[in-house]
Amino acid sequence: MNQRAGFAAASLSQLLRAELTAGRSRWSETPVVLESARPGFAVAGGRELLILSANDYLGLACDQRVVEAAARAGNTYGFGSRAARSLGGDTQVHRELELELADFKQTEAVLLFGSGFSCNVGVIPALGRSGDLVCSDELNHASIVDGCRLSAADVAVYRHNDVRHLNEILEQRSPPRVMIVTDAVFSMEGDIAPLPELVTLAERHGAFLMLDEAHATGVLGLGGEGACGLFGLHGRVDVLMGTLGKALGSIGGFIAGSRDLIDYLARSARSFVFTTSLPAPAAAAALTALRILRAEPERVATLSANAQHLRRRFTDAGFDVIPGPTPIVAVRFGSEHIAGEMARRLLDRGVYVQAIGAPYVPAGTSRIRVIASAAHRQTDLDYALNAFSETAQELGIETV
C-alpha cells in the first residue's frame, strides 16, 4: 500500500517536473517576494523596487484610510466571515458596499463574490444553459474561458474585437438565448473592446451582453466608472462584472445589473451559493477605496496622464507597443527568452515588470507588461523608460 502510494507520488512528480522543464510556465519565473509595500513601490530582498507590474491603479491598496477601515471591520466582525452569505455570512458592510457599488455603476443592484474569478465561473454557467449560445472573444480572461467550459451552453469563440466575425456567427445561429461576453480591457494587450458596436449588435440580435470590467473599474471614464461611463452606455449592458482586487485595492468581485439578475444569481451562481462569503474587512476596505475614488476623481485623471506619458515615452524610444488607451502598456519583444532576460535585468535596476510568453500569449508575441499607476510620478516612469532603453542596448535589441 505504502509502496504503491510512494510510487504514484514519485511518478506524478516526475511527470510534472518534465512539463516544468519543457518550459510551460517559464514566463512567471521572476521571483519577487515582498517584505513591505507603499503606493507604487515595495521592498523585496532588502531593496526598494518601482512596481510596474501591479493592478493597484490608484495606489489605494496601501492607503492608510483603506487599511484602517479593514482593521476596524476586523475588530467589529472578525476576519473570517464564518459561513456562506445566505447562511450567516452576511454583514452590514456587505450590504453597504453593494448599495454603493450599484450607485457607482448606475445599476439597480450588485452582488458580491469572493473574487472576480469566481464571478465569471459562476455567472456564465448560471446564465448560459443547455441549448443557449455563449459568444466569447478569443482573448478573454481565463476566468471567462473557464466559465464557458463549465456552462452547458454551446460556446462560439470570435476573433479578437472582430465585430464582423461575431455578426457572422449570430446570423448563422439563432438559439433561443444568446449571450455575448467580453473583457472591457484586455489584460495582456491593454486594448479595449469596441463596446458601442457590441451593444448595437447585441440589441439587433436580441442577445445579452456581459462585460468584464476588471481592468476598467476605477480606470476608464472620467470618474473611473468603467467602460459604460466612457462610452455613455448606461443601462445597455445586461451583466457588468468587476473586481475589488485591482483599482479598489482589496479582494473580491461583483456583478452589477438589474434587481432580477441579482436575485437570480444569488440563488443559482454556484460560486456564490456554495462558498464562504467575502471577509468583512475586505468589503470594508473596498467600500472605503470606492469612497476615496469618488471623492478624489483627480486620481483617475493622474492615472490617465501617467498612462499616456508612459505610452508616449515607450513609442518615442522605438519600442513595439500594442496601441490602446489603458494603463496596461504591452511592450512586445517576440522571443520569450529576450522578454524574460529584459525583465530580470530590469529587476536588477530596481524596476519590477513581468515578462509574459507562450502559452499565455501566442508564441512569438512575448511581451513585458508595464502597468502605470496614479501612485507614480512622471519622473518614476522616466526612470523606468531609461532602464528599459539601457537594458535593450545591453542586450543588443533593435528599437526603431
Ligand SMILES: *Cc1c(COP(=O)(O)O)cnc(C)c1O
Ligand atoms: C483579474 C481579472 C479577473 C479576476 O479577478 P480577481 O478578482 O483577480 O479574481 C477577471 N477578469 C479579468 C479580465 C481580469 O483581469
